Amino acid sequence: MLDNWQFxxxxxxxxxxxxxxxxxxxxxxxxxxxxxxxxxxxxxGVEAVxxxxxxxxxxxxxxxxxxxxxxxxxxxxxxxxxxxxxxxAFAVVEIVLFxxxxxxxxxxxxxxxxxxxx
Amino acid sequence: MxxxxxxxxxxxxxxxxxxxxxxxxxxxxxxIGVLNLATACMIIVIFLIWLERKVIARMQDRIGxxxxxxxxxxxxxxxxxxxxxxxxxITPAGVDRIPYNVAPVLIVxxxxxxxxxxxxxxxxxxxxxxxxxxxxxxxxxxxxxxxLLAGWGSNNKYALLGAxxxxxxxxxxxxxxxxxxxxxxxxxxxxxxxxxxxxxxxPFIVVVPLSALIFFISALAETGRTPFDLLEADSEIVAGxxxxxxxxxxAMFFLAEFLGTLFxxxxxxxxxxxxxxxxxxxxxxxxxxxIGALLGFIVFVVKVFLVYFVFIWIRATLPRVRIDQLLNFxxxxxVPLSLVLLLTVAVMDKLFLADAAQIPKAAVLMVTNIVVxxxxxxxxxxxxxxxxxxxxxxxxxxxxxx
Numbered sequence: 001m002l003d004n005w006q007f008x009x010x011x012x013x014x015x016x017x018x019x020x021x022x023x024x025x026x027x028x029x030x031x032x033x034x035x036x037x038x039x040x041x042x043x044x045g046v047e048a049v050x051x052x053x054x055x056x057x058x059x060x061x062x063x064x065x066x067x068x069x070x071x072x073x074x075x076x077x078x079x080x081x082x083x084x085x086x087x088x089a090f091a092v093v094e095i096v097l098f099x100x101x102x103x104x105x106x107x108x109x110x111x112x113x114x115x116x117x118x
Numbered sequence: 119m120x121x122x123x124x125x126x127x128x129x130x131x132x133x134x135x136x137x138x139x140x141x142x143x144x145x146x147x148x149x150i151g152v153l154n155l156a157t158a159c160m161i162i163v164i165f166l167i168w169l170e171r172k173v174i175a176r177m178q179d180r181i182g183x184x185x186x187x188x189x190x191x192x193x194x195x196x197x198x199x200x201x202x203x204x205x206x207x208i209t210p211a212g213v214d215r216i217p218y219n220v221a222p223v224l225i226v227x228x229x230x231x232x233x234x235x236x237x238x239x240x241x242x243x244x245x246x247x248x249x250x251x252x253x254x255x256x257x258x259x260x261x262x263x264x265x266l267l268a269g270w271g272s273n274n275k276y277a278l279l280g281a282x283x284x285x286x287x288x289x290x291x292x293x294x295x296x297x298x299x300x301x302x303x304x305x306x307x308x309x310x311x312x313x314x315x316x317x318x319x320x321p322f323i324v325v326v327p328l329s330a331l332i333f334f335i336s337a338l339a340e341t342g343r344t345p346f347d348l349l350e351a352d353s354e355i356v357a358g359x360x361x362x363x364x365x366x367x368x369a370m371f372f373l374a375e376f377l378g379t380l381f382x383x384x385x386x387x388x389x390x391x392x393x394x395x396x397x398x399x400x401x402x403x404x405x406x407x408x409i410g411a412l413l414g415f416i417v418f419v420v421k422v423f424l425v426y427f428v429f430i431w432i433r434a435t436l437p438r439v440r441i442d443q444l445l446n447f448x449x450x451x452x453v454p455l456s457l458v459l460l461l462t463v464a465v466m467d468k469l470f471l472a473d474a475a476q477i478p479k480a481a482v483l484m485v486t487n488i489v490v491x492x493x494x495x496x497x498x499x500x501x502x503x504x505x506x507x508x509x510x511x512x513x514x515x516x517x518x519x520x
């Protein structure tokens with residue numbers, strides 16, 4: 001079992017070397033002639049006004065919040081699905097109830113208008 | 119140290135077994151496996167870019183790359199990569215250096231790692247994790263973070279908009295993907311990719327076609343490909359989150375996109391198209407040699423490229439959707455549909471099909487899938503006929519504008 005994760009561990013350590021080597025080689029070979037105009041933020045060809053690190057549209061945040069509910073659901077549903085053969089009819093009722101609670105959450109956000117793009 | 123034994127292991131695509139027999143430590147085997155897998159991924163992407171350009175060109179009645187590297191322009195991607203290698207790495211003045219530089223490395227790491235759990239042939243797999251599907255979902259979530267790192271770190275409004283779109287889209291489409299993946303796991307009773315392949319006496323695309331369709335659409339969106347390529351819509355936000363990158367840093371995003379698409383094709387083949395299996399050809403033994411392993415690998419590659427071809431085909435056919443259409447389609451259509459499908463399959467499997475034989479069970483589930491899909495389409499059609507949503511947002515805007 002631990003051998004399996006050893007493979008992943010070696011992969012995690014090794015994988016950054018590929019993009020690292022490519023970018024490193026690029027850094028060695030490329031010309032390095034920075035100037036002020038070249039280093040400007042690229043927006044439409046005119047000078048950028050202000051920073052980008054400002055308040056952003058809240059809509060994206062709401063979708064992320066709804067996602068969190070379903071992501072947690074996945075954590076519980078995956079083990080149930082994998083062990084489905086061992087479970088009795090009672091478990092089926094439980095799963096149906098569990099998913100229905102989620103459906104209720106989805107219905108609530110839907111009715112709430114949170115899923116409308118404004 | 120028997121040469122015959124080495125030859126035999128090579129033919130069986132099982133170098134690991136040979137090394138184990140001569141008493142090498144496990145981590146060396148693992149290291150060799152990692153090197154092979156990563157190198158193969160890199161080489162195949164170079165070919166994929168050429169393939170995609172060529173196929174799209176043919177579909178648009180063009181010739182495509184045809185100068186570099188002989189008659190078919192086979193070395194076009196190699197030439198492109200060499201050119202990118204000699205380009206200056208421009209770092210804009212206003213960037214946040216740590217996220218800006220971490221993003222291109224991390225995105226390649228994320229798209230490489232997922233390959234560890236794909237069974238390429240019988241007994242040939244990076245590592246047979248017992249939670250492989252979970253692992254894939256976890257790792258592909260990392261790429262969402264890299265998009266945000268790139269977009270936020272660039273200090274560019276277009277990049278930030280692209281990153282927000284990417285996060286909203288990928289996070290949303292992960293929900294139907296997770297729920298549709300639960301169906302094959304439920305049928306295979308395992309999260310291991312090898313077990314899922316072994317469970318597919320009848321490919322799951324036949325048993326649960328609706329689940330396969332939902333997964334395929336979500337996979338298109340997860341990889342950010344047309345018609346869901348809003349995150350880099352070049353006519354609106356120039357190039358999205360990777361606008362400020364040049365040279366090899368830009369190439370890394372490109373590489374990760376192709377690697378991700380190929381991975382999704384491979385994952386689709388493993389989960390729904392029975393992976394390396396093809397009418398028992400993968401079990402073929404000739405003279406004690408497991409020839410089937412080689413044949414299984416060929417079957418797998420052919421299937422993966424067929425699915426990849428469909429990805430390219432869709433890219434050449436469909437126009438890009440709008441962000442509200444994209445998110446509505448996900449939250450108001452795919453998510454409820456996949457939840458209904460999951461409940462239907464779970465209840466059917468336990469209450470009615472617990473003791474059924476393989477073929478009748480598959481037939482009943484297939485009919486159930488088709489009925490669920492048909493009822494959904496019929497409901498939507500009725501609602502549209504009632505005129506409740508017949509007015510599209512575009513015409514609504516046009517009416518209010520005048």
